[in-house]
Amino acid sequence: xxxxxxxxxxxxxxxxxxxxxxxxxxxxxxxxxxxxxxxxxxxxxxxxxxxxxxxxxxxxxxxxxxxxxxxxxxxxxxxxxxxxxxxxxxxxxxxxxxxxxxxxxxxxxxxxxxxxxxxxxxxxxxxxxxxxxxxxxxxxxxxxxxxxxxxxxxxxxxxxxxxxxxxxxxxxxxxxxxxxxxxxxxxxxxxxxxxxxxxxxxxxxxxxxxxxxxxxxxxxxxxxxxxxxxxxxxxxxxxxxxxxxxxxxxxxxxxxxxxxxxxxxxxxxxxxxxxxxxxxxxxxxxxxxxxxxxxxxxxxxxxxxx
Amino acid sequence: xxxxxxxxxxxxxxxxxxxxxxxxxxxxxxxxxxxxxxxxxxxxxxxxxxxxxxxxxxxxxxxxxxxx
Numbered sequence: 134x135x136x137x138x139x140x141x142x143x144x145x146x147x148x149x150x151x152x153x154x155x156x157x158x159x160x161x162x163x164x165x166x167x168x169x170x171x172x173x174x175x176x177x178x179x180x181x182x183x184x185x186x187x188x189x190x191x192x193x194x195x196x197x198x199x200x201x202x203x204x205x206x207x208x209x210x211x212x213x214x215x216x217x218x219x220x221x222x223x224x225x226x227x228x229x230x231x232x233x234x235x236x237x238x239x240x241x242x243x244x245x246x247x248x249x250x251x252x253x254x255x256x257x258x259x260x261x262x263x264x265x266x267x268x269x270x271x272x273x274x275x276x277x278x279x280x281x282x283x284x285x286x287x288x289x290x291x292x293x294x295x296x297x298x299x300x301x302x303x304x305x306x307x308x309x310x311x312x313x314x315x316x317x318x319x320x321x322x323x324x325x326x327x328x329x330x331x332x333x334x335x336x337x338x339x340x341x342x343x344x345x346x347x348x349x350x351x352x353x354x355x356x357x358x359x360x361x362x363x364x365x366x367x368x369x370x371x372x373x374x375x376x377x378x379x380x381x382x383x384x385x386x387x388x389x390x391x392x393x394x395x396x397x398x399x400x401x402x403x404x405x406x407x408x409x410x411x412x413x414x415x416x417x418x419x420x421x422x423x424x425x426x427x428x429x430x431x432x433x434x435x436x437x438x439x
Numbered sequence: 440x441x442x443x444x445x446x447x448x449x450x451x452x453x454x455x456x457x458x459x460x461x462x463x464x465x466x467x468x469x470x471x472x473x474x475x476x477x478x479x480x481x482x483x484x485x486x487x488x489x490x491x492x493x494x495x496x497x498x499x500x501x502x503x504x505x506x507x
Contacts, residue, residue, distance in 0.1 A: 295505065343477060347485075348485070374474040378472035378473045
């Protein structure tokens with residue numbers, strides 16, 4: 134198979150096209166920049182906090198953002214250390230190495246400092262799927278870290294696979310309102326205490342981000358989180374890849390259809406927007422009296438005392 | 440039949456025999472799919488599913504995973 138832009142061998146063939154190494158890098162970067170431009174995700178002078186685990190996706194995102202935005206924007210890398218021995222400690226070393234190499238300031242925050250326990254301990258004392266609790270804590274801590282560092286936006290490396298997974302999971306769970314709040318920018322309603330999240334890799338597949346990190350010699354750990362694959366998400370993720378192999382553009386069609394629906398329901402969304410409260414314990418935006426992170430923190434405190 | 444030595448982080452090293460000689464056949468023999476793996480040759484060359492693999496060659500099969 135040859136590259137669609139020249140006669141070299143292609144190294145990838147996806148719904149985004151078939152490209153050799155040189156043209157893949159070029160189109161990967163231009164598609165990321167097009168998403169940013171099209172949805173006006175980053176404006177000149179804004180401070181962009183980048184959620185950076187030190188893994189392939191977030192390092193690829195930091196690479197592109199530092200390359201194209203560091204001169205006109207402040208970029209700060211934020212890492213949440215869940216406390217997963219043999220995994221996160223390694224990716225934190227990698228994160229530091231690349232932040233130093235690309236001249237990006239970085240900060241690290243830990244679950245242990247926030248809750249008193251690491252993720253390894255939490256999985257032992259708390260029943261249920263680890264990813265559910267981890268997601269609540271990570272989202273909360275990323276938002277508060279972005280606030281603390283005066284960020285205008287929080288960029289995450291969520292890609293097309295992640296978005297398609299979220300859409301299908303919300304559909305399967307009959308949560309249409311949650312589904313149409315997905316997209317390139319979330320939290321756009323001006324809520325005090327909430328930093329809008331942006332997804333510059335929204336139209337880039339997981340395979341592409343992985344390949345991009347490999348060919349740019351971004352020496353990220355190419356193994357998943359040891360707790361990943363549990364629960365419903367793992368099943369949906371595997372099925373989406375299977376479907377994409379059978380029918381190219383499956384993921385893109387899922388994402389594009391959701392964005393079209395979102396546009397249709399935009400007016401309805403604005404009028405129907407749920408009332409946002411402030412958590413009575415920490416003051417963060419919350420859907421009820423306590424935010425999800427404080428509920429979890431209370432639960433951890435009671436489990437620790439057993 | 441073509442014999443390919445495959446390296447993968449999950450199952451280590453394994454010799455796989457495939458009837459046809461493309462990367463797609465190897466992916467199928469591994470029970471994977473094209474969207475879920477990246478095939479890298481010995482010299483670091485990355486193969487698309489249609490590329491032919493030489494008998495006796497070695498490849499790394501990298502799983503595409505979520506997260507990071």
